[in-house]
Amino acid sequence: MSDVKVYTVNGAVPGSSSSIPDWLTKTRTSKVKGKRALREHVEGQIELIQGFEFPEASNKIKTTRDGHHAIATGTYKPQMRVWDLDELTLKFERHGDAENVDFIILSDDWTKTIHLQNDRTVELHTQSGFHYRTRIPRFGRSIAYHYPSCDALVSASGNEIYRLNLEQGQFMNPLVLNAPEDEPILGINCIDINPAHQLLAFGIDGHASVHFWDLRSRSVVGVLNLPKGRIARSTGRAKVTLPGVDDQSSSDALAVTAIAARSDGLSYAIGTSTGHTLLYDIRSPRPFAFKDQGYGLPLKRVAWLDGGSRMAGDGMVLSADKKVVKIWDRNTPSSNFVSITPATDLNDIHHIPGSGLLLTANEGINMASYYIPQLGPAPRWASFLENITEEMEGQSVRNVYEDFKFIEKNELRTLGLDHLIGTPALKPYMHGYFVSLKLYDTARVIANPFAYAEHREKLVKERLEKLADTRIRTRKNGAAASVKVNKALAERIARDAEREQRREETKRARKAKKATKEGETDVADDAMSVDEEVVGEEQLTLLNDPRFKDLFENPDFAVNETSREYALLNPSSFAMKNANSSRRKTAVEDEDDESDKMSSDGLGSSGNESSEDGSESEDSSDAGELNKHDPRSRPGQQNARLQQAYSRAREANRQSNKVHFVPLVAQANAPTGKTNDKDAPFGQRLVSRQQSKSSAEPTSTVRLSADGGMEMTFIPSGTGDDDSPAVARKKKEVRKGVEVFGAGMERGVEEPKGEMSESERSGRKQRRKGMRSGSKNVFRQTSS
Known part of the structure; x- marks a missing residue:
């Protein structure tokens, strides 16, 4: 049933302890009178029992048969606490020497109890305090009390059940359980005594079986073997074992970890170490119901919830491991009546008979209690729960962060509150601190006195812009009209969208043309209809997406292209912009700019000025356009406009003078x-x-x-005219005693006239000065 409501009347809400710090959900007050008393109040929750907690963790919890007291054991220090349920408060606490494993209540009230400790001792407590202590040979696991014989039965590791007779005050002969040699008994995990006929049931560790004993015959009356093949297939996670700490053979062995007998004396609920619950009738060796917890963890507790059920009916079963508590009907085990996931790992759970209240012992400081109205009424001592839960349904849960502000360390330094680190005014949490909202507002006003004025000015500006948007104005082109910041980004996005749209149109046109050639007129008509629909729809981009509207309208989202972060994200563009803005022009660029200026003024020969006779120049603008590439043309396709322009330019050139x-x-x-x-x-x-x-x-x-042709024969000659300039130059270059042959080769040396300079004798040793480098040469156009 999905509409079942569960109210947490003590402890933390499931799943909230990991996300909300303890100091934020609790208000602690201390009274220093005799001893320190600590009281807690959880905001937004009901604190049913005052001081329902332990310093570290709780182990076991039970209520007395008269229903007036609740007893629990926990740590640290090892202790037992008793709560008066009529007063809804802690009655007393009693400390011990060792941690408690299990305990039983002998009397109808809290006065007489027996405690099994983890140091192999058994302690008896009375109203006045600790009464007696004795030891057992092995470490105990569970304890039970057989009222007809006054025997306290203690199970431990091994195959023996120790009997301590409280009437005679001595140990009796233990009960020895026998098992096959291939499956030895590693220990006895749990003991159950049927309230109808006092039949003893022992859950075995080492193999999945339950041994039934009758103390009147002091012998085994039956052995129930669980279906190993069925319970070994767990759907939960694999069990993790520590090498050298956990025994591999014992960790893989099946075991019975919990047993509960129903008050009718015929039904048993048995929980296993693999997270399965099996329901048996004592008259049949086969289970009539099977339930899997889903986690693969050993069951901590199984119980029958009889009496007091409203919507649930009779025969409800509770099964709990350390992660989840499930309540389900014995007739429909596949569906859950309710499922509860505690905030911390569960150690024990107790159902108050005839009610819908559950008390839990867990690995947290606070012990939890849950109230389920559909399961049963509230107990007599908490009858007001029904009225309170009805009021809670109509109330909204208060946010626990309303009175606190989370700030980082940098903001803390800006506000001048960094000197409060380590004081109660700042609560460290994750990567920052929680600070009171009043203190934060005060510090912000002191750090920036004009914060209110700036905020007010911003609100006024936003309202004015909103009013300006409602005025009648001319309609601009699409989303580009709303671009106020990041215009370069908007232009790039628009260009990309236009290019993509053009590519899609070309693709659809080709598809329609191909379909038309192949004779598929229906396909071409569908393609054209799709084109019309697509043209009518606007392509979704960052410009027209309402989620990114502030990116182009809000000045707070403007990209600062001069910041260091922008330079790290866009190194190439940032370097190019800086280079274009900072570097000086070279001589070539200066002369190119000068020539461009002359051309624009009509002084150059390549401009579009007219000649003296009124005709256009040869270097017209049409001539340059003929060489441009048209990206819209496909291979093999001719551009008619370019061909016509080319013909007109050629005819004009022919008619030119x-x-x-x-x-x-x-x-x-x-x-x-x-x-x-x-x-x-x-x-x-x-x-x-x-x-x-x-x-x-x-x-x-x-x-x-x-026929008008021409034939030419050319024979080179070694000499030419004596009067030609070439012959005169050759005669001038001939030197005495020097024979010239080949290309630049001479034989013989002409005696130098006069003394040679140092540079002529040994060569140049210094760099030329006043010479123009080759990279600065400029080629100018000369007019004919």
Whole structure:
């Protein structure tokens, strides 16, 4: 049933102890009168029993048969505490010498108890205090009391049950349990005495079995073997053993850890070390119900919850390990009536008969108690629980962090409160401190007196911006209109989105074209309809995503591109921006800027200025556009607009007056004399050059064919005209006694005239000065 409500009336809420510190949920007050008394109040919870706790942990808890007192044992120091349930407070506490393993209550009230200690001793306590102590041969595990014979039965490691007769005051012969040699008994974990017919049941450690004894015959009356194959398959986690500490053979062995007999005298609930609970009828060796806890941990307690049930009905079973408590119906073991997960590991749990209240002993300071109204009514001494729980349903749980502020150490230093570290004013928690909210507000006002004014100004500005948004204004283009900060990021995101959209449109157009070629008209129509739908929808990006609206509107989210964090995250872009802003221009860049300026003013030859006769220049802007690559064109596709622009530019160049077409073939009616005309054809200029040379030493011949062709033969000559500049230069360079041959090779040395300088004799030893480096050379355009 999922609607079952569980109220924590003592202790911490399950799962809250790890997330909320103890000092934040408790208010402690001490009274220094005789001895120190400590009282705790848990905020937002009911503290049913005052002082329901132990200094470190609690081991076992039980209530007396008259229902007026609760007794529990715990540590540290080892002690026993008794609470008066009628007064809902601690009655007394009694310390011991060793930690308690188990105890039983002999009387109807709290006055007579027997305690089994972990140092192999058995202690008897009365109303006046400690009464008697005796020892047993082995370390005890469980204790029970047989009322008809006044025997205290103590189980221990081994196969013997020790009997201490309280009427005679001496030990009787122990009960010896026998087992097969291949499965020896390692110990006896638990003892149960049936309240109907006083049949003894012993849970065996070493193999999964239960031995039944009758003290009247002092012999075993039956052995119940559990189905090993079924209980060995646990769904829980594997048990972790420590090498050298845990015995591997004992840790893997199955064992019975808890037994509970029902008051009808026929049903038994048996819990195992693998986390399984089996329900048996004493008349059948097969279980009629099977339950798995799910953790694979040994069961601490099994119990029958009879009487007082409201919605649960009769025959409810409680099974608990150290992690979870489950209450379920014996007829439907697969579903849980309720499941409780304590905040700390569980050691013991006790159900108050005829009610819906559970008391637990655990590994925490506070002992927990849970009230389940659907399980049963509240006890007589806590009848007000029903009214309080009804009021709690309509109340909201108060947040425990309302009166405290969590701050880090840097903020603490900014507020000037770092000198309070180590004092009760600051509570260390995780990577910071909890400080009172009043102290935090006071320190913040002192550190920044204008904080209120700044906050008020910010609120006024936000309200004005909100009012300005409601005014009628022209509609801007999409999400880009709301960009106030991080405009570079917004532009980059818009470009990426536009590029992606263009790529998708191209892909869909190709798909539709391919489908049209293949004759699939339906597919093409579907593709076109999808295109129309996609065009109507706006692509979701950071710009139009409402979750990231503040990134482009709130100035607090503006990216500081000059900060050190930005430089660490974007080293390349940061270095490029600094380089562009800080470095000086080189001489080449200065001259390029100057030439660009001249071109823009109409002084250069490559601009778009008009000539004197009104015609356009050769270097028009259309000529440059012809070389541009169109990224939208595909391989093999021609751009009609570019072809038309190219045709117009070619026709304009042909009609221009500055363009002269010089034929390569010599014309028949060309003059034969020497000419320097630039418009003369190449053949004519070559013929005139040959005629100017000596006829005795021809260097080339040119013949014209009938069809207009030209044939040229060139024979290099070793000498030329004496009057030519080349011959004069050669004669000038000839030196006396020096023979020149090859390319730059000489034979013989000419005596130097005068004395040689030091640099001519030994070579240059210093760097040239006043020379322009090759990297600073500039190539200028010269106009014709």
